[in-house]
Amino acid sequence: MYHEDRFKTRYCSSFENPEQCVYGPFCSFVHNEKEFRISLLHRKAQDSHFFMFEYKTVMCPFTAAHDRLHCAYAHNQQDFRRRVVTNNKLQYQANDCKHWKKF
Numbered sequence: 001m002y003h004e005d006r007f008k009t010r011y012c013s014s015f016e017n018p019e020q021c022v023y024g025p026f027c028s029f030v031h032n033e034k035e036f037r038i039s040l041l042h043r044k045a046q047d048s049h050f051f052m053f054e055y056k057t058v059m060c061p062f063t064a065a066h067d068r069l070h071c072a073y074a075h076n077q078q079d080f081r082r083r084v085v086t087n088n089k090l091q092y093q094a095n096d097c098k099h100w101k102k103f
């Protein structure tokens, strides 16, 4: 859990009461949201830009049981989406396709 890809990327199970964490200042989990080394998707506005570029691009920081179906984070590699890179060649836009049929 001290690897740079994992360190301070998930909530500590003692997040609500950090003084109860047995690892104290050496804990690899987060006691305060300012410690996070990932983008906190659940704190962002969920507009079309969010669903195009950020939805499911970060592994879930929640350790407690929660509603995974409606969670903005990825929970496994099948769930994970690559981060869309825009440049001069790839002009992705969060616009509906003109052929998309709305019912």
Ligand SMILES: [Zn+2]
Residues within 6 Å of the ligand: 012, 013, 014, 021, 022, 023, 024, 027, 028, 029, 030, 031
């Ligand atoms: Zn802790």
Ligand SMILES: [Zn+2]
Residues within 6 Å of the ligand: 060, 061, 062, 066, 067, 068, 071, 072, 073, 074, 075
């Ligand atoms: Zn989740």
